[in-house]
Each structure stands twice: as structure tokens, then as C-alpha cells.
Amino acid sequence: MAAEVYPSEEKTEPFTPEQLQLRLGRSIEVDELGDAQHDHVPLDHLVIDEDHHRNGLRILVRPLTKSRSVSPGNDNCRWLTLCAEVGNPNQPKSKVLAVTQTSKDINFSIRIPQAEEGDRPPLWCELYYDPASDSLILWNKSEIPVVLARVSVSDHTNANYNQEILPGATRELSPGTWRISVGIPVLDFRILEKRPATLHVPSDSFESPLTRSRNLSSSLGKRSFSSDDFATENAVIEKRLRADDTNEENDDNVIILLGPKDERLVLNSTRTKEIAIPNGHALLQVQKDETLAVPGDSEIDGYQLTKRDQIATTGASSVYTAEHSHVPDGVVTVKVLKTRGPQTDSRPQDAIHRNVIRQADVWLREYQSQEDLQHESIVRLHGGDARYLSLYMEHVDGKDLAARNVWRDTATDKFVGGRPDAIRILKDIAGALHYVHQKKRIHNDIKPANILYSRDRGAVLCDFGLSTRTVDPATNGGTPYYVPPEFIGQKLRGPASDVWALGVTMLYVLRKIPFPDARGVRGHPKQLYWMIADLNRRHGQSSNRTSSAVAQMQQWLSEVNEAKAQLNPRDKVEFLVLQMLTPNPHQRITMAKVMHELHPEKDKITAR
Numbered sequence: 001m002a003a004e005v006y007p008s009e010e011k012t013e014p015f016t017p018e019q020l021q022l023r024l025g026r027s028i029e030v031d032e033l034g035d036a037q038h039d040h041v042p043l044d045h046l047v048i049d050e051d052h053h054r055n056g057l058r059i060l061v062r063p064l065t066k067s068r069s070v071s072p073g074n075d076n077c078r079w080l081t082l083c084a085e086v087g088n089p090n091q092p093k094s095k096v097l098a099v100t101q102t103s104k105d106i107n108f109s110i111r112i113p114q115a116e117e118g119d120r121p122p123l124w125c126e127l128y129y130d131p132a133s134d135s136l137i138l139w140n141k142s143e144i145p146v147v148l149a150r151v152s153v154s155d156h157t158n159a160n161y162n163q164e165i166l167p168g169a170t171r172e173l174s175p176g177t178w179r180i181s182v183g184i185p186v187l188d189f190r191i192l193e194k195r196p197a198t199l200h201v202p203s204d205s206f207e208s209p210l211t212r213s214r215n216l217s218s219s220l221g222k223r224s225f226s227s228d229d230f231a232t233e234n235a236v237i238e239k240r241l242r243a244d245d246t247n248e249e250n251d252d253n254v255i256i257l258l259g260p261k262d263e264r265l266v267l268n269s270t271r272t273k274e275i276a277i278p279n280g281h282a283l284l285q286v287q288k289d290e291t292l293a294v295p296g297d298s299e300i301d302g303y304q305l306t307k308r309d310q311i312a313t314t315g316a317s318s319v320y321t322a323e324h325s326h327v328p329d330g331v332v333t334v335k336v337l338k339t340r341g342p343q344t345d346s347r348p349q350d351a352i353h354r355n356v357i358r359q360a361d362v363w364l365r366e367y368q369s370q371e372d373l374q375h376e377s378i379v380r381l382h383g384g385d386a387r388y389l390s391l392y393m394e395h396v397d398g399k400d401l402a403a404r405n406v407w408r409d410t411a412t413d414k415f416v417g418g419r420p421d422a423i424r425i426l427k428d429i430a431g432a433l434h435y436v437h438q439k440k441r442i443h444n445d446i447k448p449a450n451i452l453y454s455r456d457r458g459a460v461l462c463d464f465g466l467s468t469r470t471v472d473p474a475t476n477g478g479t480p481y482y483v484p485p486e487f488i489g490q491k492l493r494g495p496a497s498d499v500w501a502l503g504v505t506m507l508y509v510l511r512k513i514p515f516p517d518a519r520g521v522r523g524h525p526k527q528l529y530w531m532i533a534d535l536n537r538r539h540g541q542s543s544n545r546t547s548s549a550v551a552q553m554q555q556w557l558s559e560v561n562e563a564k565a566q567l568n569p570r571d572k573v574e575f576l577v578l579q580m581l582t583p584n585p586h587q588r589i590t591m592a593k594v595m596h597e598l599h600p601e602k603d604k605i606t607a608r
Contacts, residue, residue, distance in 0.1 A: 041094045043177045043190035044152050045084040052080075052098070053195055055297040056387075058129065059099035059108060059136075060190040064179075076100045077108075101129055101194070103301045103385045104367075106360035112186055123182050127173075127189075130356050131388045132281040132340045134193045136173045137353045140165045144182065151188065152176035170353035194387070197282035200291040283336045283388045284318055294385065301385070305334070315341070316359070321395055327382050333396070337363050337389040362465050363389040369441070369467035377432040379452070379462040393462075398454030400462075401425070401508070402515060407453065413514035417453075422509045423573055425451065427598050428459035429502060434591035436461075437495040440470045444493065446501035447482050448508055448515065470494055476533040481516035483532055485557055486585045488550055491536045496585035499594075503580030504560060510574065512563040519556075528552055572597070 043060050060082075080098035083091045099108050112123040124141040140146055148171060149162045165171055177190040286292045286307045296302025304325035311319040317337050323330045339356040341347070363386065370381040380394035399406040401415065409416050417425075429451060436443055443450075444466040452460040466477040474493040482501035486492040507513045520529040534549035564581050567574040576597060579589035 041084050041092055042151075043094075043096070043188055046082040046094055046096070046190075047085065048082070048192060053192075054295065056100045056102060056195065056295075056301065057098055058101045058192050058194060059127065060192070061097040061099060061110075062094075062188040063097075063112075064185045064187055065112065076102050076105060101387060103296070103383075103387060105129070106364050106386045106389075107357075110180075110187060110189075112182075121182055123180065123186060125180065126357075128357050128360050129387070130172075130339060132284075132338075134175050134191070136191055137356050138165070138171045138173055139353075139357060140167055140169050142182075143167055147181040148173075149179045149181070150176060151179045170350055170357070172349065172353060195295045197295060198293045199282075199286065200293065281336070281338075281340075281388065283334070283390050284338065294388075301387075307334075324382065324392055327392065331395045332382055332392045333379075333394065335391045335393065339389065359389055360386070363391070365467070366391060366463070366465035369464040373436070373439075373464075375432055375435045377428040377458065377460055378435070379460055396452045396454075396457060396460050396462075398452045398457055398460065401448035401451045401453055401505070402517065408448075408515055413518045415448075415509050415511050415515075417509065419573075421453070421455070422506070424455075425453060425459040425509055426502075426506060426573060426576070426594075429461055429505075430591050430594045430598065432459075432461040433495075433498055433502065434595050436467075437470075437498070437591055442468050442470060442493065442495060443498050443501075444468060444475060445478050445482075446498050446505060447479050447517070448505055449517070451505070476536075478532055479517065480530055480532055480553065481519070481556060483535075483553070484585065485583050487532070488535050488553060492585060494585070495590070496588045499580050499588055499591060500585075503577050506577045506580070507560070507563045510567075510577065512566050513559070528556060 043062060046060065048057060060080075077097060077099050079095060081093050081095050083093055085091045107126050107128040110123065110125045110127065114122045121144050122142065123146060125146065126139040126141055128137040128139065130137060138148065145164045145166050147162055148165050163171065173191055175191045175193050177188060179185055180187045180189075282292055282294070283305070286305070288307055288309070291304055291306040293304050294302060306323040308321040308323065308331070311321065311333065313319070315338065317335055319333065319335050322332055322334045324332045337359045339359045340352065363384070367381070367384045367386075370379075374380070379396060382392040382394065384391045401407045404410050407416055408414070429446075433443065433446070443461070443464065445463060446461075450461065450463040452462055466475065468475055474487070474491045478501075482504050484493070484497045484500035487497070504513075504516065508515055518524060519527060521527070530549040530552040531545075532549075534545045535553060537543075537546045560581065564578060567578045569575045569578060576589065576594055580594070582588040
């Protein structure tokens with residue numbers, strides 16, 4: 001039986017599927033395809049040497065059309081000549097496109113525009129790497145069905161043979177050779193197994209490689225999920241990505257193979273005692289005080305990670321501290337996005353596939369949004385690894401403002417800090433947001449759970465997975481209680497929406513309202529929850545859901561207004577919060593003005 005899903009205080013509403021795609025990377029032309037379309041040597045027969053495997057080679061691609069080819073302008077896709085038998089000079093050579101997964105690659109795109117004669121429609125498929133297995137998830141982004149066939153010469157099962165993949169549908173593809181046809185065969189590709197990570201186990205808990213592998217495989221679900229975690233997995237998928245098709249190619253008669261821009265995390269390779277973890281997600285399987293050696297090409301993608309203390313785990317992610325071999329002070333906070341449920345996961349396969357896609361895009365958005373931010377009140381990003389959907393961040397010794405028995409009273413859901421805490425939180429987060437807004441970005445998910453705080457360090461803003469540019473269309477992502485009133489009907493969001501969200505957060509910090517997210521918990525005496533996307537549905541789309549969402553948000557806004565009435569306009573801090581909650585976004589105070597009022601001696605706020 002599928003797990004029931006209820007609104008959760010941890011919930012952040014995701015981006016919709018239509019907001020997912022990122023078009024990245026420039027393209028260069030390869031004038032000659034050579035004889036690739038006439039090469040009859042099976043892809044399964046081509047020998048991949050250790051150097052190729054070590055470098056992260058994951059896909060071999062053989063176009064079967066006569067079109068010229070276009071490939072990404074970076075090193076993760078290149079023409080490669082391979083033989084079916086190494087050391088035999090008489091063996092025919094095959095020219096294929098070799099696709100390498102680097103630490104920044106979440107997927108690989110295949111596009112084949114319509115032929116000049118018009119007898120072959122255009123093709124667009126996305127191949128997403130699954131960090132929890134050697135499989136890839138194929139997503140048919142074409143407007144027409146495509147036929148997928150397994151053509152591995154060693155496969156006698158005819159598994160997944162000649163399946164029609166409808167537009168928008170997904171399939172999980174195991175290692176081996178596959179063929180895509182659109183009326184006629186257009187592309188063969190071979191999926192290679194990824195190079196496994198290796199584990200160093202402390203001598204007092206050493207197990208043989210075979211025993212270790214079995215134990216790791218069987219315990220993955222227990223380590224990564226509790227029953228409560230899985231029950232809320234869908235409810236806590238933190239984000240979804242906005243569609244961004246600005247880099248689409250329109251050239252006729254080309255094969256386009258697109259991958260994310262190759263912005264590699266430079267890390268040194270360090271050897272450990274090798275106990276291979278051949279299956280599952282290594283960064284979710286590693287346990288306290290165990291050291292994981294992540295393979296990589298020389299000083300590009302290889303590093304060691306020693307797990308220390310678990311911080312939190314949900315159905316969507318796992319967060320823990322670890323020592324990273326190439327971070328100066330050693331200790332980092334590791335956030336790993338989960339793509340798979342436990343072995344008892346009974347959701348439809350399509351839902352599982354789409355979770356892999358969504359989480360991969362979430363990782364990419366969060367990495368790109370935070371990689372160039374340098375501010376004392378923003379968690380610093382040291383790096384990330386797309387192969388494991390992991391982020392390596394500065395370790396902040398402080399709990400978030402929503403943490404029970406730390407900053408939130410379990411019985412009343414009220415903030416337990418005092419006025420000095422409120423002043424410090426407002427100063428620090430206003431400074432962080434002013435810095436973000438100066439960079440023409442919007443955080444889009446300001447709330448207590450995304451603010452870490454300790455009296456020694458101060459307040460630190462985290463979780464940029466929903467961040468967008470100010471020029472981007474408004475997103476449906478976020479958490480309902482912090483969405484501004486102008487979103488209803490007008491669907492307006494911008495820097496002013498971050499200001500509103502911080503205002504609501506400060507109502508909680510000033511003890512004017514209990515923790516807002518608790519209202520979404522099942523069984524709450526005053527339960528109140530709605531979906532942000534339901535506030536602006538187009539005509540003909542579930543008018544009952546729209547009216548219900550609008551009514552519930554208006555109920556919440558009335559409660560915010562009641563809390564505002566408790567603010568003292570003669571108190572400097574409370575008066576600033578009052579101005580942050582101005583209904584008209586054009587009249588709402590800016591973070592620059594808030595900073596000027598809090599730091600009148602500074603005419604200009606600069607980042608560290």
C-alpha cells in the first residue's frame with residue numbers, strides 16, 4: 001500500500017514539471033560524421049580501457065542518420081575511436097561519441113531535428129543519471145512517441161524490446177546498448193556502469209568486501225529512511241526547477257547532444273583501502289567514522305569524505321557533517337538529495353523516475369544559485385558532486401529557527417529567544433538578502449527553517465534551491481505561509497516577496513505568532529494549508545481548488561494582519577517589520593532601506 005502523504009511543517013512546495021528544464025552549454029559543429037552511421041560493429045563489443053573508465057565514461061553514442069553532428073563545447077563529450085579487441089591491429093575501428101559524467105553533469109540531452117525531406121520528425125530525449133544505480137532515466141521530451149529497443153547482443157530476454165515511449169513518458173534503462181527509432185532507427189547508445197566508490201572501514205569493524213557489499217545493499221533503506229521519513233517523502237521534496245528554454249537550438253539537419261556546462265570541482269585524488277560499494281548510493285550508505293573514497297580523474301573529481309555526525313534526514317535528503325579531504329578546515333556539512341525510496345517503495349515507476357529527474361534539477365539549481373555567493377551571513381558552498389547529488393557546505397555550528405527544543409518551544413510552537421536574538425537575526429538576514437538582491441536574485445524560500453542561528457555566529461541564510469533571477473518568471477515554488485499577497489491573481493514575486501517572507505518570519509521571532517509551518521501538520525487544532533500553484537490556475541482548471549486555496553491564503557493573511565496590529569510603531573525593530581509587511585509591494589520597504597535604518601552609519605553595505 002502506498003504511503004499516505006500529508007502536509008508537513010517541513011514542506012516546501014516544488015516547482016512544477018513544466019518549470020524543470022535548464023538549457024546549458026554552448027555548441028560547436030563537427031563537420032564530418034565519418035562512417036559512424038555505417039559502422040556495424042556492435043557497441044557492446046567495443047572495449048573500454050581502464051583510463052576511460054577512470055575518467056567517468058558513461059555513454060557511447062552512435063548516430064544512425066546522415067546528418068552532421070553538433071556536440072557540447074566542453075570536454076565531457078568527444079569523438080573517440082575504439083576497437084572491438086584491444087591489441088589486434090586487424091580489428092575494425094569504430095568512431096563513437098563518448099560522454100563522460102563529471103561532478104557537474106546531471107543529465108545528457110539528445111536532439112535530432114526534423115530531416116529536410118520531412119520523413120523523420122524531430123527527436124528530443126533527456127538521459128538523467130541516477131546516483132543510486134548504474135541506470136539512466138530516459139525522458140521523452142519529443143512531441144511524438146519514440147520506439148525504444150534493447151539491442152545488446154548478450155541480452156536474450158528481449159526485455160523492454162520495441163517499447164513505444166509516449167511524449168512526456170519515462171523509462172529506466174540499465175547498462176547495455178539501446179536503440180531509439182522515430183519511424184526509422186536514428187540513434188544507438190550504450191550505457192556503461194559507473195566506477196564504484198570505495199570504503200575504508202575502521203579496523204575494529206572491518207568486514208570482508210563481499211559481506212560489506214551485502215550488508216550495505218540490504219541496509220540501504222534502513223539507513224536512509226525511517227517509516228515516517230518515507231511517509232512524507234513526496235510532501236518534503238523541497239523544490240522543482242523553472243523551465244528555461246533560452247538556449248534552444250533551431251538549426252535544421254543537426255544532431256544536438258547537450259550536457260550541462262563543465263564547471264568541474266577541482267579535488268585531489270587520495271587512495272584508501274579499497275572495499276568497493278558496487279550498488280546503491282555510496283554517500284547515503286557510508287556510516288559514522290567511515291571514510292569514502294570517491295573516484296575521479298586525477299585532480300578533477302576524486303576526493304575522500306569521512307562521515308561524522310548525522311544532522312537530519314527526511315524522505316528528500318540526508319544532512320550530516322563530514323571531513324572533506326580538500327576543504328581547508330576539513331569539516332563540512334554534507335547535503336545529499338535522495339532519489340529512491342526503500343525497497344518497499346510502491347509508487348508507480350513513472351513517479352519514481354520523475355523524482356530522480358526533479359531531484360537532479362534541484363541539485364543543479366541549488367549549486368548554481370550559491371556557488372558565487374560570498375557573504376558572512378550566507379552559508380558558504382565549498383563544492384558539489386552531481387554524481388551523488390551532494391553539496392559540500394560550510395559547517396555552521398547552529399540550529400535553524402524552527403528546531404524544536406532549541407529555538408522553538410515544543411508545546412507552544414513559539415520562538416524561545418529574546419529581543420537581542422530578534423535584533424541580531426534581523427540585522428544578519430537583512431544584510432544577506434540585501435546582498436542577494438544586489439546580485440539581481442531572489443531567494444524565494446525565506447522562512448525560519450532556512451535560517452541557522454547561534455549567539456556566537458549570528459544568523460546565517462541557507463537553502464538556495466528555489467533561487468531565481470529577478471528577470472525570471474514568478475515561480476510557484478516556496479512555502480505557502482510566506483508567499484506575499486500580490487501573488488494572488490497577479491502572480492507577482494520579486495525582491496519584495498523576500499521582504500514579505502522575512503517580515504512573516506520576524507513575526508515568529510518577535511513571538512507575535514507561533515511557528516507558521518506547524519499549521520500544515522495533520523491533527524493541528526487550527527490546520528490551514530494550501531498549494532501555491534492553486535492560487536493562479538487558468539480558467540477551466542479545477543476552480544474549486546483555486547477558490548479553496550485563495551480562501552485559505554486570505555484567512556492566513558488576516559491572521560498576519562492581526563499579528564501586525566500587535567507591533568509597536570515606536571519600537572525601531574517592530575516598525576521595520578511593520579513596513580516589511582506592507583500589502584502593496586511597491587510601497588514595501590526594501591532590504592537596502594532596512595539596512596540603512598539598522599546601520600545608519602553606513603551609506604553602503606558591502607559583502608565580505
